[in-house]
Amino acid sequence: MTRQHQILVVDDDPHLRKLLTLQLTQVGYRVLLASNGLEAIALIRSAPPDLVLVDMLMPYSSGLDVLNKLAETGQPIPTILMSAADLPLTQQVVLMASPVNFIAKPFLIETLLAQIDRLLNEAPGPETERPGLANS
Numbered sequence: 001m002t003r004q005h006q007i008l009v010v011d012d013d014p015h016l017r018k019l020l021t022l023q024l025t026q027v028g029y030r031v032l033l034a035s036n037g038l039e040a041i042a043l044i045r046s047a048p049p050d051l052v053l054v055d056m057l058m059p060y061s062s063g064l065d066v067l068n069k070l071a072e073t074g075q076p077i078p079t080i081l082m083s084a085a086d087l088p089l090t091q092q093v094v095l096m097a098s099p100v101n102f103i104a105k106p107f108l109i110e111t112l113l114a115q116i117d118r119l120l121n122e123a124p125g126p127e128t129e130r131p132g133l134a135n136s
Contacts, residue, residue: 005120006030008049010040010066011082012058020053023109029116037061041069048075051120053112056083067100078119080112 007029009020014035021031032049034040038061040054052070056063063081070077084105101115 004028004030005050006032006047007116008032008034008040008043008052008054010034010037010052010054010058010063012036012055016055023113024116027113037063037066037069040066044070044073044075044077048073048077050077051116052077052079053116054079054081056081056085078122080115080119082107 007024009017009024009031010033011017011020012035017033017035021033024031032043032047034043036058037054040052041061043049044052044066052066054063054066063083067079067081070079078101080101080103082103082105101119103112103115
């Protein structure tokens with residue numbers, strides 16, 4: 001049995017959320033949206049996604065707060081942390097927080113999609129596929 005992967009996009013920028021929704025749905029992912037960390041945590045608790053794509057700096061609750069809450073749940077959800085602050089210190093803080101992937105804004109959508117595909121193919125769980133792509 002197969003199903004589409006569901007990705008939670010968490011960013012306070014409505015334009016980026018819209019762009020990522022368009023790009024991700026075009027290649028067959030289902031997308032959930034949150035505009036801040038508090039919304040993301042509530043969505044993760046109610047309907048855990050297959051992958052979380054989260055901005056680092058947001059109002060109310062940061063991307064690092066979301067990572068910490070994910071770690072507390074014990075659910076191994078692959079996560080990509082996005083940030084426009086592509087500084088060595090930022091990356092060092094991210095690496096110390098948890099095993100997480102990092103992508104600097106702005107990024108090429110192809111780079112993001114490759115990272116998502118790699119993480120979802122590594123993730124344990126039921127057989128899943130992205131429509132239009134054959135499982136190996």
